[in-house]
Amino acid sequence: MPENENHRRSTVSVIGLGQMGSRLARAFLATGHRTTVWNRSGAKADALVAQGAVRAASAEAAIAASPLVVVCLPDYATVRELLDPLAEGLRDRVLVNLTSGTPEEASQTSEWAAANGADYLDGAAMSGTRLVGRPEALFVFSGSPHAFTTHREVLASLGKAMHLGADPALASVYDTALFGLAWGALAGFYHAVALVGAAGVEPSAFAAVATGHMPFVTSLMADHARQIEGARFPDDDGTVEVHAAAMGHLVEAGRSQGIGTEVPELISALLERAAVGGHGADGIASVIETITKGKQHV
Ligand SMILES: NC(=O)c1ccc[n+]([C@@H]2O[C@H](COP(=O)([O-])OP(=O)(O)OC[C@H]3O[C@@H](n4cnc5c(N)ncnc54)[C@H](OP(=O)(O)O)[C@@H]3O)[C@@H](O)[C@H]2O)c1
Known part of the structure; x- marks a missing residue:
């Protein structure tokens, strides 16, 4: 089958295959979803291709390949730098952004996606990389309810996928709130370990x-x-x-x-x-x- 046809038949495309993005792609593959991948430095796609992923020749090709496009890049500025020139290809796609950022950035990116005819979900990976693909890995999403309902089953490959509401900023708000909660608990734990450690525990x-x-x-x-x-x-x-x-x-x-x-x-x-x-x-x-x-x- 020609490479282009392969691409068109994917369920999900993952753009950005760093620590997190490669885990996301692996989780989609593990649940049997046809997955197209693209990374700036191509070698990071090799292991995923060996596991059955389809390699896209460009980010543009990755967007063309699937109705659901997941991006996981260092920050929102990089997302926009990469996707701005490719915005036309996003029409009628669902863009899921699992890049960490602020609520304002999420709202702005949602508006930008809507202006380009794409449905948008902002998301946050709350449980690090090791648990991705397991039911206890929490992924929070917010934005288009229709996009979440349509792709719920695919997104559930990542772990416990929760939709928090239509406001795209909510995932980022929860992200920071849960981060603070986890650190509050961990700070208490580290202090406690020091205290009991002084007693030889x-x-x-x-x-x-x-x-x-x-x-x-x-x-x-x-x-x-x-x-x-x-x-x-x-x-x-x-x-x-x-x-x-x-x-x-x-x-x-x-x-x-x-x-x-x-x-x-x-x-x-x-x-x-x-x-x-x-x-x-x-x-x-x-x-x-x-x-x-x-x-x-x-
Ligand atoms: N790692 C975690 O535990 C974790 C947990 C929760 C959330 N997150 C979030 O997930 C996002 C990604 O984190 P990560 O740990 O996967 O980062 P990472 O390992 O540093 O990977 C970054 C990815 O972005 C790509 N990239 C960087 N600049 C680019 C550009 N200008 N154009 C195209 N691609 C570019 C890199 O491509 P190259 O390979 O070509 O450099 C790489 O694939 C971040 O927002 C992070 O906060 C990460």
């Missing part, structure tokens, strides 16, 4: 106990989300004052062991600010009001 021994504790923490998130929605903060999980005192002990414990205390100090400062703002006797989810108002209002 191995990181892995602590991690085994810590991961068993996480379902309690995630249950608080669901509960406290409801409290925040109702703007009512019962003290069932302790008051801000009680937690501020406990966090003070954590800071002291760290100091006495000679380890860094930046992490509990940060939380201490937040709880103290909440108490000063009148939430001392409220439940701990009331810190949302302190955070939402920002520092200048307390």
